[in-house]
Amino acid sequence: MDNLDETASVISASKVTGTNVYNTDGDHLGEIHDIMLEKRSGNIAYAVMSFGGFLGIGERYHALPWASLKYDTRQGGYVVGLTIDQLKEAPTYAADELPTAVIAPSTAA
Numbered sequence: 001m002d003n004l005d006e007t008a009s010v011i012s013a014s015k016v017t018g019t020n021v022y023n024t025d026g027d028h029l030g031e032i033h034d035i036m037l038e039k040r041s042g043n044i045a046y047a048v049m050s051f052g053g054f055l056g057i058g059e060r061y062h063a064l065p066w067a068s069l070k071y072d073t074r075q076g077g078y079v080v081g082l083t084i085d086q087l088k089e090a091p092t093y094a095a096d097e098l099p100t101a102v103i104a105p106s107t108a109a
Contacts, residue, residue, distance in 0.1 A: 020077035021049050021069070027084055031077075033061060047078075051087070060092040 005012040019032045030051030038045045044066040052060050069078040082090070 016047075020075070021064075022072070022075055022077055022079050023082050023084065023087075024079060025083070026075070029080070029082065029084070029087055030062070035066070036063075049080075062087065062090055062092055 005015045013035050016032050016035060021029045021031060023029055030049045032047050033050035034048040036045045036048060037043070046063045047066050047069055049062045049064050050059050051062065064080060068080050070080075071077075072079045
């Protein structure tokens with residue numbers, strides 16, 4: 001039996017992991033490292049976007065609200081309304097830390 005990891009309306013978390021993230025200007029910001037689920041409701045709490053570093057060394061993470069990510073078929077990745085400067089100023093965390101805040105992108109894009 002084939003492994004169905006995507007339909008017209010759903011996608012497996014394992015397929016989302018590693019997907020590139022861009023801003024509205026088309027700049028590559030990072031990639032989806034993981035997806036965090038609310039234990040009780042099962043809803044997606046936020047996506048963890050990795051950025052920076054090389055081969056996983058020095059990599060930092062941003063917690064992005066799932067609703068702020070829109071999939072763009074032309075780019076083959078997610079788009080979020082953040083500039084590179086906003087991202088640099090936003091709270092980050094390392095792999096062995098918990099996020100202190102979820103970034104709320106501006107709605108003006």
